[in-house]
Each structure stands twice: as structure tokens, then as C-alpha cells.
Amino acid sequence: MEKIRKFGKAIAPMLGYNAAHILFGGSTYIISLYFMSYLTEVEGLNTKQAGLVFAFAHIWDAITDPAMGIITDRTRSKLGKHRRYLLWGVLPIALSYFMLWNSFGLSATVGATGLTVYYICAYMLFNTAYTLVYVPYNAMLPEIAPEYSLRTQYKSVEYIMNSVGMVSSFVLVSATIGFTNVKTFNSSPEIRQKFLMLGVILAAFYSIPLVITFFCSKEKDSTGLVVPPVNLGNMAKEYALVFKNKSFRRYFALSTCFSISRGFYSNSNQYFVKHAAKRWSKYNMLNTISGVAEASGFPLNYALTMKFGKQLCGKLLGPIMVTGLALALLIDKNTPVWVLYLAAALYCFGFSGVGFVGTNTQPDVTDVDELITGRRREGVISTFTSLIKKTINGLMAAFTGYILGAFGFKTGENAVQTATGMLGIRFTYSVLPIIFAVLSIIGIYRYKMTKSDHELIKAAIKQKKETGSVDLTPEEKKICSDIAGQKWEDMWIGKASIPDELADMTEVKNESY
Numbered sequence: 001m002e003k004i005r006k007f008g009k010a011i012a013p014m015l016g017y018n019a020a021h022i023l024f025g026g027s028t029y030i031i032s033l034y035f036m037s038y039l040t041e042v043e044g045l046n047t048k049q050a051g052l053v054f055a056f057a058h059i060w061d062a063i064t065d066p067a068m069g070i071i072t073d074r075t076r077s078k079l080g081k082h083r084r085y086l087l088w089g090v091l092p093i094a095l096s097y098f099m100l101w102n103s104f105g106l107s108a109t110v111g112a113t114g115l116t117v118y119y120i121c122a123y124m125l126f127n128t129a130y131t132l133v134y135v136p137y138n139a140m141l142p143e144i145a146p147e148y149s150l151r152t153q154y155k156s157v158e159y160i161m162n163s164v165g166m167v168s169s170f171v172l173v174s175a176t177i178g179f180t181n182v183k184t185f186n187s188s189p190e191i192r193q194k195f196l197m198l199g200v201i202l203a204a205f206y207s208i209p210l211v212i213t214f215f216c217s218k219e220k221d222s223t224g225l226v227v228p229p230v231n232l233g234n235m236a237k238e239y240a241l242v243f244k245n246k247s248f249r250r251y252f253a254l255s256t257c258f259s260i261s262r263g264f265y266s267n268s269n270q271y272f273v274k275h276a277a278k279r280w281s282k283y284n285m286l287n288t289i290s291g292v293a294e295a296s297g298f299p300l301n302y303a304l305t306m307k308f309g310k311q312l313c314g315k316l317l318g319p320i321m322v323t324g325l326a327l328a329l330l331i332d333k334n335t336p337v338w339v340l341y342l343a344a345a346l347y348c349f350g351f352s353g354v355g356f357v358g359t360n361t362q363p364d365v366t367d368v369d370e371l372i373t374g375r376r377r378e379g380v381i382s383t384f385t386s387l388i389k390k391t392i393n394g395l396m397a398a399f400t401g402y403i404l405g406a407f408g409f410k411t412g413e414n415a416v417q418t419a420t421g422m423l424g425i426r427f428t429y430s431v432l433p434i435i436f437a438v439l440s441i442i443g444i445y446r447y448k449m450t451k452s453d454h455e456l457i458k459a460a461i462k463q464k465k466e467t468g469s470v471d472l473t474p475e476e477k478k479i480c481s482d483i484a485g486q487k488w489e490d491m492w493i494g495k496a497s498i499p500d501e502l503a504d505m506t507e508v509k510n511e512s513y
Helices: 002-018 021-042 047-073 084-088 090-099 111-144 148-177 189-205 207-216 232-242 246-276 280-296 298-308 312-328 337-373 378-406 419-446 451-467 474-484
Strands: none
Touching: 002 111, 002 148, 002 207, 021 047, 021 090, 021 111, 021 148, 021 189, 021 207, 021 246, 021 378, 047 111, 047 232, 047 378, 084 090, 084 111, 084 207, 090 111, 090 189, 090 207, 111 148, 111 337, 111 378, 148 189, 148 280, 148 298, 148 337, 148 451, 189 207, 232 337, 232 378, 246 280, 246 312, 246 337, 246 378, 246 419, 246 474, 280 298, 280 337, 298 312, 298 337, 312 337, 312 419, 337 378, 337 419, 337 451, 337 474, 378 419, 451 474
């Protein structure tokens, strides 16, 4: 009983903090599964117009995400730098997500161009609300979980809650539009009513996790925070400094390639199943099998990470991801359905390992950044996680639409595809994902930081802040330099005074946001 009590006490903060991933995992998962088809099959946009919706919404992210990173790092509040934004985002998230699935009758009055503009605005609003909560939320973790292995535990619970969000959202959607035998999407009042109900249900469902995380998470009071002044010059310096961090560059590269691979695959999935495999009625069943396969990789990924470090699970499972993508190249309307299921299962089981690497390494690069700059900049680092998660995935939807359009791919209930159009769907569903999956695996091999390296970095930072200097051997200094990609004497950790490039960015108090 005592062991159970201790376990419950340890796991409760992790569950509370990660409750928000029911929103983060579920909302984007449903968009990746259905939004492109909704725009083209229900609202009647072509793939290029649908691509514009994704492109504009995620180009907007490139503005809002960096701004939010700067804002959250400078917020002075008794609640902490990041936490209050979770509560502020509840209503914007609910309203904007509902708007994604309902055009309020505009499709019958404004034409394709006007409808494209409406959905651009609706998606931009949702992405802004998502940024408002996701960047501060993600920035909280390095403070809540400062230790290398503790972060893996938090990230593992995140993975579980992300899956809970995806599965629960999928169940709600399936109950609305069908499960074992999905009807072809069209512009009929019946289908529109189903998507209207989908929007209402999910908008309400995604509001609750933010409230839970707000009340279940704790941050240090930041009212005494000392912050740099806000101007374009300093903002540029803030983000340029991030890329001086070699560990960050490698994390960014592997995560970006992984997101590109997954983005092309997920945004082509509905078209591949409908037009290449000719199994549209099995679409939801296919996604159920994919979800189970991804979840089944978690125990193995967690065990490998805790025992051997954060890279091995990606090295082992990455080739399985590529195998699933390659198998999909062989699938057509005459292929047995079990082959389609197998290809999806292999792909999802494999990418669970590659994705686990990127998810787990992100908090650690914040500490390497502090080694270089002497400052905690969780919000700035979190900005890039948000950009990878949202902007790149969204841009892949836009690119998918444009590439398919260039190949002459047609949408619509009765569309007949040419050989070139079918080549286009195989190109975006298998060929491009294979290329970027391989690049992400290469990135995992290039990322070098281990648990002992991280402990060395944390200890050095603590000693420098407490005593003003660091007592390390030449070999330990070399380890820090190799991980950061900077000479020891050029970093904050190796200097006796503040670096010149940061002198105008420290010890300046700014008004609270």
C-alpha cells in the first residue's frame, strides 16, 4: 500500500501537467486525418486552394510562435512565467476549433475564393490560440523536471496522454461520421451536419484539459524576473543565439525531417486509401490499427531510453518506419487489405521510436543553451518545438496539395485519376516520406549528448551560478565544448564576465506583459 501511495504521489504531477496533451495530440491528429478531405470533398475546394488554407495559417505561425516565445520568457507573474496563458487560451481554442468545421452557410454564397479566405482566417485563429497555450506550456517542462531521467518520465506520460487525446478524439469523431464503414464525404446536408456536430463536441472536449493542467501545475513566482528590453534587434539576437548551440541544431534537423516525413504521409493518407488502395470504407479501421501500432511501441521506447539513453529507440525502430513506407509502394486496389494494415502498422510502430527521440531531447538543449548564454530561455527553445510541430506539418499539407495539383490529381466523389495523378499520390505518400525518414534517422546518429554529459552540464551551470567560476578538467571542458559547438572560453560557462554579445541583453527590467 505504501508503494502504491508513493507511486500515486509521484505520477500525479506528471498526469496533471500532461493533461493538456489531450488537446495538443487530439486536435492536430483530427486535423491531419480529416481537414484536407473536409475542405476538398465537403466544401468543394481543390487541392491547391486547400493547400493555401494550410500555407497561410502556418506562415502566420512563423510570426506568432517567435513572438510568444519572447513574451512568455519575459512574463512576470505570481503564477510563473508560463502558466497563466493556459487559462487565457481556453475560449479561443474552443471557438476557433469549432470554426474549422463549419462555414456558417458561406459555401453557398461566397464561392470558392471567399470560402478559401474564410478557412484561412479560421485556421489562423486556431493556430494563434494554439500558440498562446502550447509555447508557454512546453517551456514549463525544463523547470518542472530539471533532471535527465525525470524528463524522460514526464515525456513518457506526455506520450501516453497524447495517445489518450488521439484515441478519445478519434472515438468521438468515429461516433459522429462512422467507423467500420465510412461513407464517402460529400457536400450533402447530412455530411455537413455531422461535421458541425464534430466541431461542437471537440471544441468543448478540448477546453477541459487546459483547465486541468493550469490547476495541477506549479511554477515559481516570476514577479522579480530581470529581462532584456524588447526590440527587433534583441529579438533577432535571441533567436540567432539558439543556432549557435550544436545540440539544438542537430535536434532541430532530426525533428524537422521527421515532421516533414510524417506530414507528407498523414496529409496524403486519405487520398491514398480512397484512390490508390480503393478502401475508403476501411479508413477509420486503418487509423485504429495505426494508433494501436504506435502505442505498442511506447513500452519498448521507454525501456530503451531509460536504460541506454535517448537515441537507441530511434536507431532501432527507424528502419521499421521506412519498411512500412516502402511496402505501401506496392499497394493498389487488388492488394489484400491486410497488406494495407501491415504497411500502416509497421510505419506507425517505427515512427514511435524516431518521434520519441525528438520529444525527449528537446528539454535538454535548453540546458546547453544556458551553458552558452547563462540564461534560462525555455520560451525561445519551445518556440522551435511549436514551429516543428505545427508549422512544418501544416506546410507539408500545403505542399501536398500543390504537388498533387501539379500531378493532375483530382478530388471529388466521382473523380477519376490518371496514371500521372496516381504517381503523384505515391510520391507524396511513400517516396518523399522515405527520403525524410532516412534523413531523420541520420540525424539521430549525429546527436551525441548522453545522460552523463547532461549531468556534467547541469553541475557546471550550478557551480558557475553559485561561485562565479567552474572547476572542470580539460577533458570535461572538451565534452561541454563538443556538445555546444563552441569554444569553452567563448561561452558564458567559461567566461569570468558576461559575454559582450549579451551585455546589452541582461540586467534590464522591462514592463510585465
